[in-house]
Amino acid sequence: MHEMPFVYNFPFFSIILTLVGGMCLPFFRNGKVAQKINMGVIIATGVMNFILLCYLVSTGESFTYMMGHWPAPWGNEIRGGPLxxxxxxxxxxxxxxxxxxxLGNIFEDVPKKKQYLYFLMMNLLLCSMIALIYTNDMFTAYVFIEINTLAACAIVMAKEGGETIVATIRYLIMSLLGSGLFLMGIALLYNITGHLLMESLHEVIMEMAATGQYVMPLTVVFAVTTLGLCVKSALYPFHSWLPNAHGSATTSSSAILSGLVLKGYIILYIKMMFRVYSPELLAQLHITDALLVLGVLAMIMGSVKALRERHIKRMTAYSSVAQIGYIFMGLGLNSEIGVLAACFHILSHAVTKPMLFLAAGALANVSHHSYEFKDLKGAAHKNKLAGVAFVIGALSMIGIPLFAGFPSKLYFSTAAIQSDYFRLPVVLVALAVSTALNALYYLPVCINIWRMKDEAHGHGHEETGQGHGHEDTGHEETGVYDDSHGHAVHEEPVTDVAAAAFEDAHHEVPKAGFSFRLSMVAFIACNFGLGIFFIPIMNILSQGIDLL
Amino acid sequence: MGFFLNHFYEIAAMILFGVGFMGLLLHNNLIKKAVGLNIMDTAVYLFLAQRGFITGRVAPIMGDNLEASVEEYINPIPAGLVLTGIVVSVSVTAFSLALIQMLHKKYHTLNLDEILLKAKQEKEKKKALEEREDA
Structure with missing residues (x-):
């Protein structure tokens, strides 16, 4: 450790930077300043982690970083690798x-006085997720799980209203049950082994497994921690809180909750699988079988539930339940390629689902803020980029080649073919059924949002709205806000209050249209990037998994 | 019988954990849920604190006796974990109580089922209103 490269400090810097960045926001008490600081922190953190990634991939090593220079059995540690x-x-x-x-929706949905707090929560959320990814200590993981829970609940309830508070309390209760189970698991594990650091735990557990001691307590511990993390990442029977929380929150919150928050726990679980337990031991104790069964159930049931939804955000949220099922199924395949596919699916879902939520939010913005399918008819013509992004996201979720969802399905099937006679048919059939169901619920929505509104259903002023949309495409694509603003002006029936609200939104965030376009283009680019150049990403992931 | 007496604290902790867990999961009253949460967390702390305690030893604080050996002290790590855990559960409890208060202000009840029902009715009413406006 004498000549530790400087980049090894970066995980710690990211955690502390996001934390301090969040803590200083209350001094400004201004949503816009807070947003800029938040963005700066995210960019700085991203750049640091990217540099670290480049360094680790080029050297092909992983490292543990001692907090406060206390060596292994006593100190707290951070562990970083390519993964x-x-x-x-x-x-x-x-x-x-x-x-x-x-951004536009945040400034519109969150009361003005509380906007800086929203960005504070974003910072805390990022901090806790990065800490969950990098931590090498189980109890630290628990503490950050709780921080993550509170921040996630706070961003759900940021959009005030009865519906979001009810969704938040349900989310909070389920989350607390999950973290309670996880805490109990850690307490038992510490009791059996006397350690909290992952390496030391692994050593002791392997020793116990070899000598056949404590089989029962270890099974209980594995089951309890797995169950806790499954509840928190909304695996099928424990998903009841997800659709409401993700469906009623403001657009950015839904995007982040679905795309990232669920994944933080799964990454922690993958790390625990390899660094605390071992995949062989989990297979021996049938934990992976349970994961496989629940994952397959989630893939099918999530899709079936999504099929029945008529609310675009809730449908997308149920689709997340199915995608989480894919990831857990990959972990349950008992093979390294299954874990690889699961890791890739985390990435592909993380770039696709936020795009879907953001596009759905933007489409709703041009349809009188309604998320119902019938109101969204033809919405894509008023915000073309959102429409395109939604279609791309849907195709990616279905698993069409060139999009991010395809490589993960390819690897899932490869992993299934290499697995045993019980898993092979189950997984392949589940993949086929789930893919068909995905297509069944995504494609009608895609067609619906691009369909021209017919006169009979129209409100009589459709012409104005659409004409406006077309006219604006002349000088670049219209942003959400430009559009809805224009709408308010053109349409007489909209009440003054609504018009004023649109006006406000327009004045407060003049660049909302631009930032939305930027993010959509970036997500589409990421989607194609992952879908086409998946080989190098797979190489990095497999390198990372090998080093775990 | 000896087993139960020797492991009195562990058994109590596990029972309390179950009581708290089921309270948090099944109770309809939100305040009782919050109480259940605290019972659950406290059970884990009881378990940890008990496992860290060794009969006849003292807390590892260095007093006048500088030559004290490790043999005289209890294991301090579980105590540290319990302290951290208490901080976490205090903040979580505060957050959930604040939420419960907001819900009570809005729906004038603490029963989760009633709240869900009222929220659903409210949503339907809003939808009906919107539809009427549209028409």
Missing amino acids: EALMATMFCIVMGFSVLGG
């Missing part, structure tokens, strides 16, 4: 663009 650095970089990118894309 962690890649995930952290991706999280920063997705977080930044999700905030940018929903």
